[in-house]
Amino acid sequence: MKKLLVVYALLIIAFLLYLKDFQTREATANLNETKGLQGQVDEKYVMVTFQAGTDYWKKILKGFEDAGQALNVSVEYHGAAQYDVKEQITVLEQVIARKPSGIALSAIHPDALDVTIFKAIDAGIPIVLFDSDAPKSNAYTFIGTNNVNAGATAAHELAHFINRKGKVAVVTIPNQQNQINRLKGFQETIEKQYPEIEIVAIEDGRGDQIVSEQVVKDILTNYPDLKGIFITEANGGVGAGRAVLQLKKDKDVKIVSFDTDKQTLDMIKEGTIEATLAQGTWSMGYWALNYLFHLHHGLIRLPSDPYAHNKLPTLDTGITVVTKKNVDSYYAE
Amino acid sequence: MKKLLVVYALLIIAFLLYLKDFQTREATANLNETKGLQGQVDEKYVMVTFQAGTDYWKKILKGFEDAGQALNVSVEYHGAAQYDVKEQITVLEQVIARKPSGIALSAIHPDALDVTIFKAIDAGIPIVLFDSDAPKSNAYTFIGTNNVNAGATAAHELAHFINRKGKVAVVTIPNQQNQINRLKGFQETIEKQYPEIEIVAIEDGRGDQIVSEQVVKDILTNYPDLKGIFITEANGGVGAGRAVLQLKKDKDVKIVSFDTDKQTLDMIKEGTIEATLAQGTWSMGYWALNYLFHLHHGLIRLPSDPYAHNKLPTLDTGITVVTKKNVDSYYAE
Incomplete structure (x- = not known):
């Protein structure tokens, strides 16, 4: 009888120790939980x-x-x-x-x-x-x-495709900051570095394929010797591509567009658009x-100066130029 | 005797259930541990x-x-x-x-x-x-x-302090990319936007207080009518401050420096340095x-284009201009 009691007592003590071990381990686990970057359920x-x-x-x-x-x-x-x-x-x-x-x-x-x-x-x-x-x-x-830089890159690309001379046009959206900056970078670069290139028209394509197609047709009617077009966003690029195809000017007019949606990539592959700029x-x-x-x-840590502009670092996500050479790697994205 | 056994048996079952509960909770804790951003011990x-x-x-x-x-x-x-x-x-x-x-x-x-x-x-x-x-x-x-932008800001500040005209000098370090870009932004801005300001000297201060002090003394001897100095890093700024103090030119020569170490902040507070540029x-x-x-x-996710430059976004950590007005908030940092 007494032996049995001792056995039970030992069993209970063993369980208590085991339990204590578990509690300690759980406490450690909880501590780890508070480390690292992790959100709450309701975030x-x-x-x-x-x-x-x-x-x-x-x-x-x-x-x-x-x-x-x-x-x-x-x-x-x-x-x-x-x-x-x-x-x-x-x-x-x-x-x-x-x-x-x-x-x-x-x-x-x-x-x-x-x-x-x-x-x-x-x-x-x-x-x-x-x-x-x-x-x-x-x-x-x-x-x-950095859309000013992107506009400058577009200018260098288009200049390259038209052998640095001739009339060019821009189709853009006038009231959106990224489009404004792309136009600015393009204009500044052409004016400073390509004296034989003339920007003859800057038109509003409203970010729409059909509107842009009509706008480009009108430009090509007014300037039949146009050599190149820079389109500051993707829908306009597809519209411009259709316009030059319909007017059978796809060999004479070089297009530089923006972004990498499927229609744009297809037009690069078939040679209607020469290059597009891929964003990060x-x-x-x-x-x-x-x-x-x-x-x-x-x-x-935010700047101690309350008047500091852009309280966090700005992030330039970069651009890469997409042409026939590397277009395939952009379909998968 | 039988009653006692039943009590012990119940106690043991209770402990086993308790233990099971703990095991479950620990498992949950371990699961949470794997979520969120958290490094390994050996990282x-x-x-x-x-x-x-x-x-x-x-x-x-x-x-x-x-x-x-x-x-x-x-x-x-x-x-x-x-x-x-x-x-x-x-x-x-x-x-x-x-x-x-x-x-x-x-x-x-x-x-x-x-x-x-x-x-x-x-x-x-x-x-x-x-x-x-x-x-x-x-x-x-x-x-x-963005050190080109920072150099441009320094040019605008210095131009402001010298009423947009007169001779200025730059003390810099010739072979370090951030210093090169600061000088570039400064030079471009002065040349384009301040026709009545002339950069008469660009000297190497070697990032050293004593060297820079001597360099600034020599510049002031060669150009006694110098109106302003831009120093592209902190040690040079302190050296320049000492030089103008010793030659009793601290009222005549305006200094724009870089960074916010204590010596620079002190010199702003006492009026030897007019402004410094604080980095993020x-x-x-x-x-x-x-x-x-x-x-x-x-x-x-890295760009699929293997030729892409700067595979991650570049981060512009920004600058703020520190003058007598806001210098106090920079001591605490």
């Missing part, structure tokens, strides 16, 4: 654009989602359906009302969204801009292509979410 | 500079350390003691030999370290550059001040480690 980050549904945003969203997965947080995408300033403001206000942990925003207009951005930041919701900037807003930073789209989404995560968790 | 990242021991690197190292803590990895600092190309190559080679998880490097020379950088990357050790670039190397990116030093270190961590863990 949600939202990406907001205009003109939803284009392939271009999907590549950026993939980077945004990949970062969300790495940091164990939720992500959402909301876009205005149309190319419309008021609609994007409405979408942004609806997103702010739901108090997300952070917003990555591509601005349709350089200053029309500034007040709404201010409201969000005032309410403690960090905003970073990507792809198209609102340079006077108090958003924390801009992540995207995945990087834009990936680092936008990283920045927002750091801001939400207060991990970043 | 070590190294920051490598030249001219170790200056306050300037300490601010960058703080950002590097803070990121290391956030990601739960170890960090180390190694610097060449002298301002010497060969010594930095030796230090870098020693660091590579110990196979760290990644290296953040500030290059003393624009191309002298390219071969060593190539060796590291070839051996699977990612390198990112910060503060001073090696633009032709195959390092993954550059994180730092903490950000350089913080994001350098973040990039290295992402590279080491294969979390970043």
